[in-house]
Amino acid sequence: MSEITPPGSAMPDVLEQFFKALADSSRLRIIGLLGTRPYNVGELAQVLGLTEPTVSHHLARLREAWLVNLRAEGTMRIYSLRADMLETMLRHALDFEELARMTPAPKPDMTWVDDLDLSEADRKVFYSYFRGRQLKQIPTKQSKLLVILRWLAEKFAPGVQYTEDEVNAILKTVHPDYARLRRELVDFKLLAREGGGGLYWRAVEPPDA
Amino acid sequence: MSEITPPGSAMPDVLEQFFKALADSSRLRIIGLLGTRPYNVGELAQVLGLTEPTVSHHLARLREAWLVNLRAEGTMRIYSLRADMLETMLRHALDFEELARMTPAPKPDMTWVDDLDLSEADRKVFYSYFRGRQLKQIPTKQSKLLVILRWLAEKFAPGVQYTEDEVNAILKTVHPDYARLRRELVDFKLLAREGGGGLYWRAVEPPDA
């Protein structure tokens, strides 16, 4: 039973395993000692002031992370450092791209965009301004802004009156600056507002000509 | 209260802290993300699929390891990567001599704690934050910090005036960052300070009610 899953499959997991393996003072000391020469379990236990089972446990962990090699000699097992692995891993740690990708990345999930009835150009706007269902930034260019606003307006049922809080709640699911969105919707006459009472409703579509 | 004891004192501990800081997939992902641009807490929580307190916790840990910087902007806090620290630490990891030296660490000798008149809970704080008579780390949690500070205050005789240097000398026997300790003692009104002359004395105990 000396199964150890080799690296190469899911690199990020290996990286985490690597740091976990070094995240303990006893194991760091072991690495330091093995950096000078190979040791067997009893020796290490003696030097570290730990029991043999404990050291055995640590060595198993280091071995799972591919940081040490094991060689049997008579009745004792001799552990040595895999300096190459250490170096490789430390190099990988600086690869931010890979680190960020390691995110099981709770999925951007842009599939909902495909379900919309849009021109290709408009779809592009959605893809570049949304991350998941969140608006990354409110477009400054009016044409792009309008693409988003028209879609937003459809979130309001025709003939229904909404309080300002209700409107805000709906808009907030898309971007924190709901006030800005509300104002733009009104400015572009996609949403109508009653004079003083703070009631809103979806504006009737223009005759399209 | 955003102080963090700088590296440079006991390097091996810092190295362990460094690896511990990276020994978690969430924190690795955060490092990866910060490698591309600064983020605030809410953004990270969203991208990672974690709650804000959890992310806050991780960032605090990364900050203790000096891997990220914090900058306040309005009501939000913006975290950025300290790529320099990352590199420095990774370089140190290959210094086997230093790692091996980290080993001696024979016996801590914590018997003196048993002689203190403390509740069980407070005693635990001492056991976990002291190695021998040295404070391993200044607690971040206020309740734990106070346990230590009250004990520290008792090192000053009531009614006696101490110069700042005398205060520092006493505090330095416990932790290299004596300035931090001195400030905390004053902040919590366990030590009183004369306006300009740099004289300190033990504050009278509150009526305890």
Added chain:
DNA sequence: CTTCTAATTTGATGGTTGTCTAATTACTGC
């Protein structure tokens, strides 16, 4: 086959830590 030795496995225990919810603090704007 038996015994000795080196090491691992097992089981238990106490401590650490990742994560959450709820409560609290800090800042902004009305």
Added chain:
DNA sequence: GCAGTAATTAGACAACCATCAAATTAGAAG
């Protein structure tokens, strides 16, 4: 002042882990 938002702290729970003593495996040598 009050309300709202961003973040941290407090408290709790569960999973994990370092450590040890005791039991077990595996080699070497009689």
